[in-house]
Amino acid sequence: xLEAVKISKEFPGVKVLNEVNFKFYPGKxxxxxxxxxxxxxxxxxxxxxxYTQYDGEIKLNGKTVSFSNIKEAQxxxxxxxxxxxxxxxxxSVTENLxxxxxxxxxxxxxxxxxxxxxxxxxFEKIQLHVNPKTLxxxxxxxxxxxVEIAKALLSNADIILMDEPTSALxxxxxxxxxxxxxxxxxxxxxxxxxxHKMDELFRIAENYTVLRDGNTIDAGEMKATTxxxxxxxxxxxxxxxxxxxxxxxxxxxxxxxxxLNLSNPNNKTRKLLQDIxxxxxxxxxxxxxxxxxxxRTELLETIFGMHPNNSQYAIEVxxxxxxxxxxxxxxxxxLAFVTEDRKTEGLVLGMDISANISLxxxxxxxxxxxxxxxxxxxxxxxxxxxxxxxxxxxxxNLSGGNQQKVVLAKWLTTNPxxxxxxxxxxxxxxxxxxEIYNLIKELxxxxxxxxxxxxxxxEILALSDRILVMAEGKIKASYLASExxxxxxxxxxxxx
Numbered sequence: 207x208l209e210a211v212k213i214s215k216e217f218p219g220v221k222v223l224n225e226v227n228f229k230f231y232p233g234k235x236x237x238x239x240x241x242x243x244x245x246x247x248x249x250x251x252x253x254x255x256x257y258t259q260y261d262g263e264i265k266l267n268g269k270t271v272s273f274s275n276i277k278e279a280q281x282x283x284x285x286x287x288x289x290x291x292x293x294x295x296x297x298s299v300t301e302n303l304x305x306x307x308x309x310x311x312x313x314x315x316x317x318x319x320x321x322x323x324x325x326x327x328x329f330e331k332i333q334l335h336v337n338p339k340t341l342x343x344x345x346x347x348x349x350x351x352x353v354e355i356a357k358a359l360l361s362n363a364d365i366i367l368m369d370e371p372t373s374a375l376x377x378x379x380x381x382x383x384x385x386x387x388x389x390x391x392x393x394x395x396x397x398x399x400x401x402h403k404m405d406e407l408f409r410i411a412e413n414y415t416v417l418r419d420g421n422t423i424d425a426g427e428m429k430a431t432t433x434x435x436x437x438x439x440x441x442x443x444x445x446x447x448x449x450x451x452x453x454x455x456x457x458x459x460x461x462x463x464x465x466l467n468l469s470n471p472n473n474k475t476r477k478l479l480q481d482i483x484x485x486x487x488x489x490x491x492x493x494x495x496x497x498x499x500x501x502r503t504e505l506l507e508t509i510f511g512m513h514p515n516n517s518q519y520a521i522e523v524x525x526x527x528x529x530x531x532x533x534x535x536x537x538x539x540x541l542a543f544v545t546e547d548r549k550t551e552g553l554v555l556g557m558d559i560s561a562n563i564s565l566x567x568x569x570x571x572x573x574x575x576x577x578x579x580x581x582x583x584x585x586x587x588x589x590x591x592x593x594x595x596x597x598x599x600x601x602x603n604l605s606g607g608n609q610q611k612v613v614l615a616k617w618l619t620t621n622p623x624x625x626x627x628x629x630x631x632x633x634x635x636x637x638x639x640x641e642i643y644n645l646i647k648e649l650x651x652x653x654x655x656x657x658x659x660x661x662x663x664x665e666i667l668a669l670s671d672r673i674l675v676m677a678e679g680k681i682k683a684s685y686l687a688s689e690x691x692x693x694x695x696x697x698x699x700x701x702x
Contacts, residue, residue: 207231207232207267207364208365209230210227211227212227212262213263214261215248215257215260223245223249223252223260224419224420226417226421226422230396230398231412232364232394233394234396234412235391235399235412235413236399236411238399238417239400239439240418241418241605241607241635241637242634243419244417244440246417247369250398254273254280254367255274255275255276258272258273277306285366286367287354287357289606292354296342296343298341299340299353303325304325307361309321324360328356332359334349336349347547349498351371351375352375352379354371365396365398367398368397368398368399370401370402371399373633377663380406402634404437405433407428408433411428412428412429413425413426413427414426416436418442437636440636441637450650450671454671459486459488459522460487460523461486461523461655462485463520464483464519464522465520466505466508466509466519467517467518468501468508468517477679479505479508480679482519482680482681484681486624487655488653489654489655490650490655491655491670492670492671492674493669493687494657494660494674495659495660495661495663495666495673495674495675496676497677497700497701500678501676501680503659505659506543509626510626511536514532523540524623537620540621540622541623541624542620544610544625544627545613546628546629552609552610552613552616553609555600557600557601559587560579560598563583563586563616566616586615590641591611607634607639610630610642614630624655624657625654627656629660643669646658666690670687671687672687673695676699677700682698
């Protein structure tokens, strides 16, 4: 149904795609694999009319096509689910869904009721439990991801491009999406699927195309290959993820959280977090697992001083009682927080690497020290292996994995004792993920204490010394890494 012939694309000084070829078939999931920066997202932007200047030929149903804009691609039956959420926070969910294709009454006014009714129908199909009138900015990242999926399904397109659609979803939501995809295949839709989750691809994809450094490396049927073979083609070498040795003894307590409660700001009688108590030791990696809505992100935010008016708790940092009224208090107590959404909360995309890394060191009054900032940035670029021409590169031009490394560098400049990480490898490739895993283990070996939130069970099991499982705003179970497994974690995470 969709074919590319020798597609090439250049930006100033960089050839992003080099004579890329592929064929995508109806009624099948066609996977595109490659590291961050391999050219996958650029390819999708060409297919959807976002990039109009390129060499080569796109064929739709055997006929050569050329889109002048995104609307033309949509009219031709091509829809996309973006990895980096493409929603307008200040508009409602319904307004985002129907933006550019609004329903009107006979008088030419917006037919809000009809749009909200259709939105509710699609929400039931994908099991998204939000009010269509809710502003997008009030939704969690995982819920926003489901809104992106709803947008694509509402268009009734023949070709649906999915760019990391499950990166912010829990296992339950992923299963639901896969159920929807199976139905779309029965309807003869063409699914183009980008994901760094290999187990996911082997579950749902029939065909694959591998890109590396903008080149087509290989294509074929998923059933005829293996995970290691695909990784080798993506990276150009073997990548082995080693499980952390969790036999160490952790004696010194660095953080104690006692009876932490967080009220819902819209309903004070309802608690988002209830009676949470735990202890973090020096040099320990404490994993926190749970399904979407379990309260994992809210827990880290509360500890970091982001909800002082709605929370009650007692915290000890290095044996000293404290209460964080604002993030600045937490930072001064040696805490750092790598948030889930690096694009909106972790980085200023229009600023360069050096400026972003220096943000946590800014004082309320004072002059910038460009020489010092440059030296610090160069040090972290080398230490974290950030792929960039220089520290003056804008963060918006970096791949997802390298953007995440900049966020890490920004917080490491504060020399934290406690590093809190919320989904630190969301939407990044296997090689960059392995590099971040090694960095996390190295930081812990140097006696930094880490609170790690992840919805990926293999990640939690590979990195943690001890694991807390959350459900419905409470801690439901605690395991040593040596005694935990996927089955135990999933059963403990299910709501009662």
